[in-house]
Amino acid sequence: MTEISFSRLRVILLDRDGVINHEPGPILNPEQFAMIPGSADAVARINAQGWKCFVITNQAAIARGDLNEEIFEQITDKMHLELKKSGAHIDGQYFCPHHPDWQNGRRQTNPVPCLCRKPGTRMLEQASSEHGFVQEEAVFIGDTTTDFAAAAEWGTYSIGVRTGCAGQDGKMSVDPDYWSDDLWSAVDFLLNNKA
Ligand SMILES: [Mg+2]
Numbered sequence: 001m002t003e004i005s006f007s008r009l010r011v012i013l014l015d016r017d018g019v020i021n022h023e024p025g026p027i028l029n030p031e032q033f034a035m036i037p038g039s040a041d042a043v044a045r046i047n048a049q050g051w052k053c054f055v056i057t058n059q060a061a062i063a064r065g066d067l068n069e070e071i072f073e074q075i076t077d078k079m080h081l082e083l084k085k086s087g088a089h090i091d092g093q094y095f096c097p098h099h100p101d102w103q104n105g106r107r108q109t110n111p112v113p114c115l116c117r118k119p120g121t122r123m124l125e126q127a128s129s130e131h132g133f134v135q136e137e138a139v140f141i142g143d144t145t146t147d148f149a150a151a152a153e154w155g156t157y158s159i160g161v162r163t164g165c166a167g168q169d170g171k172m173s174v175d176p177d178y179w180s181d182d183l184w185s186a187v188d189f190l191l192n193n194k195a
């Protein structure tokens with residue numbers, strides 16, 4: 001278990017699919033990107049608090065050849081647009097386009113692991129070094145066990161949300177440090193407890 005330091009909290013790290021937007025399956029075009037109710041307003045509250053907010057997302061559909069980076073950018077634009085409707089913004093996004101079993105749309109006989117795909121911590125390290133914050137100043141909010149594992153491995157507090165996979169992805173055996181119903185409730189928990 002990682003302890004939370006409410007007095008030092010100033011960075012919120014967000015998984016995207018299943019936290020900000022619904023995830024009926026991989027999001028392959030802007031039309032499929034639909035916000036979870038309350039998530040944009042939750043980000044607006046993070047912004048109003050003066051906390052920085054970064055998205056940390058695995059996008060293996062790119063490695064599988066189902067999505068290219070240009071379309072991914074269009075999906076990102078849609079996310080920005082939806083957030084803007086609530087006066088919200090994110091301060092940056094990190095994504096992993098890899099999958100160990102896939103490269104350029106072709107299945108690999110020998111797995112090619114990367115360091116960024118969660119539960120890898122490379123994206124967290126990158127955000128931390130580029131924006132100058134440490135583990136104790138951040139909280140990671142996600143919906144899958146790989147999110148919780150990445151946060152635990154890097155040493156930052158994690159909150160699981162019951163939207164998206166709700167931790168039922170079955171990939172790993174790891175729990176978050178705290179459970180919330182959704183992003184709105186998670187932010188509520190943080191704001192109610194901040195020092
Ligand atoms: Mg997710």
Ligand SMILES: [Zn+2]
Pocket residue numbers: 096097098099114115116117
């Ligand atoms: Zn990667």
